Amino acid sequence: MTFTLFLEQAFNGFQAGITLFLIAAGLTLILGIMDFVFLAHGSQVMIGAYAAASLTALTQNFYLGIIFAIPITFFAGYALEYLIIRHLYKRDHMEQVLATFGLILFFNEAIRVGFGPAALHSNLPASLSGFVYILPEIPYPEFRLLVILIGFACAVGIHVLVSRTRLGATVRAGASNAAMTAALGVNITRLRRLVFAIGACFAGVAGMMLGPLTSVEPGMGEPLLILSLVVIIIGGIGSVRGAFIAAIIVGMVDTMGRVMLPVILRSFMEQASADGAGPALASMMVYILMAVVLVFKPTGLFPPNR
């Protein structure tokens, strides 16, 4: 394990974490404010990735593709809330789980019908596929660095939006007591729709940034959804700050575990079985982390003040 590899993986972990945060930020507000178990948030990631990939192919310009894709994800979230979700707020958690599970099946299959079952390739423009020297002698892919920067900018944006604006104040008020907030004259219906649309937007952006790094395919959202649920639970439902810290932790643990565990396992196992078991054990670590946190702090690390 060289220092170069370690640093590179630390950056990768940070990048994974910040992407997770973009997905988790909206979801933690949906879970927190509306007490709504929304499993189809992964589909919003997929919609973002597909919108960006197909618009890039259409316009032959990566940046234009992204710019046009963002409003699409916004309206996807808005429409979904208007058509389906708003009818389910008063139902219990299990019914919400089922209905949004149905949404996942629908979206995955709809994408499969529309775009085919094969993965879509979204190539990076030449201007982004180079390398940057983060330290002398240590090159790092330009695009990943850009993802970190954009993700960080979004995180700052979300922070300012939630803690410094009037909208954010009503969102926080809604999270701690929806009925009282409504009684004070805030239009909760509109607030919910807006949170949904903005959350979908950030999830979509995460999908757009993941597109060139991984593959754009039906069902790409579910592993991300489960991971971002883990992030939300570790951070405390409804807490954006908690989601940020938990996302970085989860991203780091997942990425570092994937690299380090096979190395550690190899010291007392055969190489072949160590390489096979390593990634799966690394995936396990995230859930072990979550279970440990919940056992000691049943409402997460940073539960919002109530």
Added chain:
Amino acid sequence: MTRFFSLIGRGLLQHRAMMYLLVGFALFPLYTGFADLPFWNDVAIRIMLLGMASMGLNLVLGYSGMVSFGHAAFFGIGAYCVGISSYYDIFNGWIHIGFSLVTCGLMGVIIGLLSLRTSGIYFIMITLAFAQMLFFGFVSLETFGGDDGMSIDRAEFGLIDLYEPLRLYFLVWAALVIVSLLLMFIVHSRFGVTLRAIKSNESRVEAMGLTPLKFKITAYVISAMICGLAGTLFASWQEYVSPDIMHWTRSGELMIIIILGGLGTLAGPLLGAIAFLLLEEFLPELIQAIAPDYAENWMIVFGPILIAIVMFGRGGLLGLLIKLFQRKGAS
């Protein structure tokens, strides 16, 4: 008073529904035998096993109000008990079942005790986390096939050769009858009544001097063991086990089956399993007839059906049947 009688009537009807279903499954091979449709015996076995697992989950979900999103894990543990036993050349089915009940019971105690520290959405998510943990745990076990799974031989039950046609069918049926009777007994015992009381108001039960946690953990362990039994038989029927058997979507599937049939009812999950698997069999054919190109995309119809069930179908299929029956009785 009328309310009291209608409650009793509904209870009786539920048991009658259960009885009809069990007798129906016992007679079903006669039909498939005459009509020469051996394939449908396999469908019926899958229905009975998924129904059994859902009945187990229903004890937690429907009767005690704990939304566990990770019961596929116990189904999978039960299945892997067969795989691991036969890897070490133990083919006796009774040992498989014992091994699975003990393992699932122990895992149920551990996972249950840790998970029940939380509640609400946190409970849903921590049960999911444990299921994912076990899923990736089995993926990492290269000895037992890892990601690809392992093929296994059907278990031996003394004189009963499971490779003879219908032997496995009636073994599964017998297990289903035993589980049904057990659940019928549990639901109507004082223990079952307390569970329902906990579901509707936990702090009141506590105020009456009972410890809800004790009841909840017992229910959790029983349901884990029932799911494990179903998984054990499932693995023996499928002759193959892989981590996919405990994928988180299966936990969702079990929940769908319960909601479809009727939450917190005895016969509901079994009815739901029939409806779910028939949908799975017939929906592709139906779509094939309407739009031949899209037969394999049947999920695009199935998803909205689920949403519609949640939105409009309260009480599930059993509720619907009861409503029909009562209207007939009234007129």
